[in-house]
Amino acid sequence: MYETINSSVNYGGLELKNRIIFAPTTFGLSDEEYFEKIRRIAAGGCAMVIIGDVPVGKSMIEKSLFDKKGFAYYQKLTEIVHSYDCRICAQLHQSDSNMLAMLKYVPGVLTKKISMQELRPLLNAEVAPYISKLSVKKIKKITDGFGKAAELAVKAGFDMVQVHGDRMCGSFSSTVFNKRTDEYGGSAENRARFAVEAVKAIRSRLPELPIDYKLAVRQEEPHYGNAGVLESELGVFVPMLVDAGVTSFHVALANHSSLEDTIPPANHPYFKGQGCFLKYCDEVRQFTDKPITGVGGLNDPAFVDDQLASGRITCAAMSRQLLADPEWPNKVAAGQLKEIHRCVRCNRKCLGGLQQHQGTHCIYEKG
Template identity: 25%
Template sequence: MPETCSQGRSDGAGLFDPIEIGGVRLRNRTLLPSMTTRLADDVGHVTDATIAYYRARAEGGVGLVTVEMASPEIAGKHRFRELGIYDDTFLPGLRRLVAVLHEAGAAASIQLGHGGSRARGAVSGVTPVAPSAVPTPVFEIEHEIAVPEAMSPERMRETMDAYVAAARRAQQAGFDVVELHGAHGYLISQFLSPMENTRTDSYGGTLANRARFGLEILRRIKAEVPGLAVIFRIGVEDFFPGGLTAEEGMQVGRWAERDGADAVSVTAGHYRSLPAAERMIPPMAYPAATFLDYAARMKEHVTVPVIGVGRLGDPELAARAVATGQLDVVALGRPLIADPRWVAKAQAGEPVRRCLACNHCVTDMRSGARLSCVVNPVTGREADFADASAPTGRRIVVLGAGPAGLSYASLVADGNDVTVIDRADRPGGAFRLTGLAPRFNDVAAAEPTFAAYIGELERDCRRKGVRFRFGAEATRADLHDADVVVVATGAHYRLGLGTVVPRLLHTRAARSSVAARLFASPRLRDWLYYRLRAGRGADLARRLPIGASTEVVVIGDAARAGKAREAITSAFDAALHRSSLHARTV
């Protein structure tokens, strides 16, 4: 790959070519965008868990790490355990975090975002403020209709001062870049939205007036914090009547460049989006590269680098978007949660652990939990796995090629002789059926997503030397001399439903509107997926013709029928920790 840096348009550039943003050199054109982790302490200080999470992504090769949204003032805090930057007391932890990112070779950014009307009083301890006193539905562990206080000119100046002070603090901490969050229904976005901004002064009405608040903050940071690069993040389309339109969003992008933005980050969606707020973080039923056309349109209006986001986790797709000049930098949020080494693996041509776009990471975090992932149980637990390692020098037989069996085989493949045996004619097990159901977690299911995930897992296993036998039973010869036998045969339906459910899922009825309404019921999904299924791995393990010294481990649904995240977690824990609540050693 060429090693020359470029500024502006990137037609013909490679995903792994360097680029500059405001004089800051990125080693490649990938970026970790801001995603709340809840890994800070109760006040907002950086913790060891915060450091471990971001270190993993930086060491995985990403070019620019954007540390999660931090409010410039306490009134803007919108989540419990939100990272803080509104006071100098946060500086020691932030300096420590930046040092780790730089040591790993990544440039460091932090998102300055103010919750506005979405900053619950229960979190901040003060009444939320916004451009106008428009009642706002808010969800932070529980639902609430917040009625913010409309900002006076003096209050707006106070908030602008806080943004500048936070940017200066970021520079003192060593950050190379700050990102102004002007998307997704937070304060700057609220000023841009005609529905949420009903002001009649110079900050309301016309688009130029509605954009004035965010652009003044941008101009002040560039003037008062010299040498600090600034990315302006704009949600170019709100997807609801009275929200910002794409045409207006492009104009705001042009103004941001005019007023000093060193890059424009293009996203879309809002908490008020129709048909649902999920459009901000498009789940699996949405097309790949959901917002790429918006980034490409912005490229026609600005000369500074354009950052794009939204279901770009297929390495070939991401590389093509850069090479064809549709964007300059690819933001990888959920893909880097699923696989922190996505960049290094993609650059080496290795399989990546594919994100399901199931939005578990988002929905679980919004319910109060620390960030986690269905397919990567290490996410949010990086410190717990710091000293974890797989066994070596063993002959291992894995019975079952579902997500738990494949995950285990992939994790232990290096340094071991591993064989995976499954009675089915292809990998995936019952997980492939999940894509045929109307819903997975709380989003509409899409079969290609599960197939891509399983396909990349199998490819990774084969690349590491794992042998597969499909359409076969394990023989005495397979098992007797094995050092470890892993039972990952999945769960079985009770009451003779083992053939009925798969047949039903393969019919049109499973994708009907009636089925969608039924599957929207958590109680029905609980019965169908968990209560009507039973793990029989322990019974099978006792009947296996194994040698006296063979260790037998039961993982996934074979140990206990449950959710996919629990099954995959048991595989990780059994492979790397050698113990788990979800894995049984027989």
């Protein structure tokens, strides 16, 4: 039963024991709580865990590979995950938030005159001027940072890296945010340049390292996603990224719209179904034979196995289902389907928990 889910695969040069990947997920928890969550997910039988939002430079907000404490933190994570015969991937990202511009909203947030929901569009409005005015020197420093971060990630024990194609890569990719008139703006080729240079910076330092790319796709009619790559421009971006050194793609809807679009609840008007973003995988497949991971509302074993067996996707990534039940892969392998706590895509305690600053949890958690 579900033989394809349980079959091993070569994922861009990395051997995975089965086809289930824990999608990048930010938790907002204490170190100890986070280590325990990741331990349970690795113990639950998935083949690889992707650690979300690992910055490509020093950071005052996030744990950074570039300082001693952050490096030790990531080293500990890789040890925990490896002890369960599970692989671990670092999602390398550069924020596209203009920290200086953000400072002016701090008093409003502290006095609660601006809610977190109101803050999001205000920050989004700062992205286009930031991306469009960034100096070429700063761009080169950031793209080079992807290479340095990948080197540190490998030293800390990561098996592969994923370049986060949203955030700054996504904003450069999109005409919604990128209004530049130099070699980084205008044509699709120029808008792909930032991401391509980030990938090349990794490839030049680490010729053998598998590099996954989180390909954030945006669509018109109806309009969803603002950063990332338009469906009609995939034919330009995908071959350029492969030439730069990408060995696999992780395909999802682009960000900078509502978080409920990229993490859609069961009552979403457009993305409510199982495998809601798989149509983007089909589009990417037209331009590459590299492995492709699908993500988004995947949790029905029969459905997932069909998508894998038909070759539509190479791996299935899950965030919320493995939050709801980290043992999903083990239970599927053992045929204990009735024992699975199925994620109902309510978003109450996972996305909801994160938004309310209580950390990522699930309604199934006790206490």
